[in-house]
Amino acid sequence: MSDAINRHWLLLDRPKGGNFTEVLSLREEPAPVAGEGQFRVRTIHLSLDPTNAVWMQYDSYLPAVPLNSTMRGLVLGVVDQSNHPKFKVGDIVTGMGGWADYTISDGSAFGRVPAIPGLPLTAYMGPLGMTGATAYFGLLDIGRPKAGETVVVSAAAGAVGSLVGQIAKIKGCRAVGIAGSDEKCAWLTGELGYDAAINYKAKGWQKALKAAVPDGIDIYFENVGGDITEAALSLLNVKGRIPFCGAISQYNATEPPPGPRNLSVLVSRRARMEGFLVLDYNSRLGEMYAEMGPWVAEGRIKWKVDLDQGLENTLTSFAKLFTGGNTGKLVVQVSEEPAR
Amino acid sequence: MSDAINRHWLLLDRPKGGNFTEVLSLREEPAPVAGEGQFRVRTIHLSLDPTNAVWMQYDSYLPAVPLNSTMRGLVLGVVDQSNHPKFKVGDIVTGMGGWADYTISDGSAFGRVPAIPGLPLTAYMGPLGMTGATAYFGLLDIGRPKAGETVVVSAAAGAVGSLVGQIAKIKGCRAVGIAGSDEKCAWLTGELGYDAAINYKAKGWQKALKAAVPDGIDIYFENVGGDITEAALSLLNVKGRIPFCGAISQYNATEPPPGPRNLSVLVSRRARMEGFLVLDYNSRLGEMYAEMGPWVAEGRIKWKVDLDQGLENTLTSFAKLFTGGNTGKLVVQVSEEPAR
Incomplete structure (x- = not known):
């Protein structure tokens, strides 16, 4: 898969007043390859969240995204290369990646999603994410x-x-x-x-x-x-x-x-x-899966994903967060789910 | 003692921008007399606190002081008349009274101060009040x-x-x-x-x-x-x-x-x-007396009372709270302590 292309949004400057289109640019490069102890995640879904705007601007609970690097984002994806003992090709994982087709990880920022029957993957970007x-x-x-x-x-x-x-x-x-x-x-x-x-x-x-x-x-x-x-x-x-x-x-x-x-x-x-x-609750996610999982699976908790298509349309989607344009969790579909 | 005079500060209007002298007026009337189940407190010390300005202006955690009534204040005094089974003449008490020489109480808003040897009464307006x-x-x-x-x-x-x-x-x-x-x-x-x-x-x-x-x-x-x-x-x-x-x-x-x-x-x-x-801590004051009492008595906690003299000078004293004019607890001495 070394001939894969990695599209990624590069952060060129700190946004001011919401001018995201002026500071983010979509670039292409050959996809990175998983090294020793690493695995590669192919992004299926990219989560867009208000806090992303903070990450672009200044150090907060996380350091600001460095200029001229790929914008940080929460992703759900599938492992498509692995030299890591705990993650294998085909695993569905979620964690901190980038506004990009691919993320390389050593495993520290990713976890496998739990297998709750009957739920679409977007549930793990929404009520169970x-x-x-x-x-x-x-x-x-x-x-x-x-x-x-x-x-x-x-x-x-x-x-x-x-x-x-x-x-x-x-x-x-x-x-x-x-x-x-x-x-x-x-x-x-x-x-x-x-x-x-x-x-x-x-x-x-x-x-x-x-x-x-x-x-x-x-x-x-x-x-x-x-x-x-x-x-x-x-x-x-x-x-x-x-x-x-x-x-x-x-x-x-x-x-x-x-x-x-x-x-x-x-x-x-x-x-x-x-x-x-x-x-701060990463170590307690099990409590949520245990109590919320059944609520979601049984339909007691209703949820809506506003699913936009295509990494290239990320900025159009992102703007909706600040204009009230979305109802429910805003997600960009970047690539197809594997058959399960 | 029915010929005693009760000086009291009447609240005539809601203050605006700190114009306390325009809305408070010192009046005199015959002192009230303790009725059935009541006792009368002769004010020795009147506590002046920033929150008094809130009480004058609007309903907060306490209702605003009604217009044309005596301004509310925390007082320390001596019981000088009593028809109440639990309070006797000579008791030193503290509680919610008025900016006045005398307060009539049914006991609900007053308590006796604890007897900690060697401390002046002003301690119960300050570190132990x-x-x-x-x-x-x-x-x-x-x-x-x-x-x-x-x-x-x-x-x-x-x-x-x-x-x-x-x-x-x-x-x-x-x-x-x-x-x-x-x-x-x-x-x-x-x-x-x-x-x-x-x-x-x-x-x-x-x-x-x-x-x-x-x-x-x-x-x-x-x-x-x-x-x-x-x-x-x-x-x-x-x-x-x-x-x-x-x-x-x-x-x-x-x-x-x-x-x-x-x-x-x-x-x-x-x-x-x-x-x-x-x-909200009235029921837990015992904890404070138990731990702070010794600190104060031993001099581990230092404190200062800014003691002004005379009920008639209350407004001059009160203004100091908002100009930074006081250092330590601001108290007005209204009458003499009884010999103890």
Whole structure:
């Protein structure tokens, strides 16, 4: 396979204000070959996530992607060359790779996906992948919901948010979603079982949110920042919890935007705001597979993949994350699945 | 004693921008008399605290003080009339009273101070009062310091802050204080044993703060808000904790000021910001007396009361809280202590 071509997106500069098309360029080169102790992954699916924009810009929980190197991305793929004792050709693996056709790995950043019958591979990019783990551990480990409590989720029609509300419902909570269109809201309440959904682009949405949480908010799952955070803070109950997953409204800001003006609500409500990263839960993914796996396999958890085709279209897909263009987990299909 | 006069500060309007002198007026009336099941407290010391400004303005963790009623305040006093089975004339008590010579109580908001030999009564307004409990439970219960960690305290020369750093030192931490003058900083490092102190009014203070925390910040004890919060967030370690005590820079703002622009540091550092109120620890004050009592009695914890004289001078004293005019716990002596 040494005559394979590796297309890959090269990061040429730090993006500013979301000008991704100006700083990323698709290049071709001969595919890399697995060396001693290594294996090669052929990308089937590339996960596109808001946090990718952070990786392009600055050091955060991971170092920024170096300029003039391949953009980093979460991939699901098949091992097509192996000199590694624990991975063999044909294994389906997921882990940290690149926006590229091929990734070479020593195994440290990849794991095999569990074999749960009847699920398409995209499930491991969605409810049983990092997205699912973000929702699962963020809500349960950081938010610690109790039956009867009210959980409000921002970016509720997004990959993570759409799962958070469903997990909250399974745990006996009232789930209220905030999303950016009536269609998304209809999906949340109609298909996903959210108790209520608020379109934050509609006039009077703050009042609608207040009406949707007659007992206040016990858990606000934070994905967005900005006005929505302020509205949620103002309705937070005593001993409320805010699992802080991200602030998508701010990832591409050229000036750091101000934080919530009413942050000191945390004092009067004795509330907790706590950040978390799914990477910290790598050693606990088994808990998620054990509890979420059956929910997903039985259809108790509904999920949607927004599956775009072709590595060459990655930037068009990626832009959707920041314009609200996607519903569900955004994935680019880079190559065909092997027959299973 | 029915011919006693009760001077009291009446709240006439909600203050705006710190115009306390325009909305509070000192009045006189015959002192109230204890009815059935009640006792009367003669105020000896009145505690002045930043949170008083919140009580004047709006409903928070306590309802706003009603207009045209006596301003609420924490007092220490002596029972001088009693028809209550558990409190007798001569008891020294502390609790929620008013900015007034006398308070009538049914006992629910007052408790007797413990008898620790050799301590002046002002200790129960300071390190062994609500101020001490705020520092003690905020640092230990919310911050959960471990020996060797770095604790940064804002408003470090204030009543609460000056105790937080000393408790941190006793627990084996590095303590760094932030205060508003070189004199205050000298007091922190010279007398209180802080490892370093930063004058946030000096040029280049952010760099000085960074240099003072070579291992980063594990706990940031939040008293102030604003720039100082942003600086502390930027230096916060992974799994850092922010006990959120208050935001004194914002209590008198006419417009709600923006929150920290870098709040999402909480995500990348997997950090926790948690508000607390000392009132929630009323049932655990015994823990504080047991551990802090000896520290205070033995002089391991140093403390300072800024004791002003005369109920009529309350507003002049109160203004000092917001101009940085006080060092240590601000108390107004309203009447003489009984001989003990």
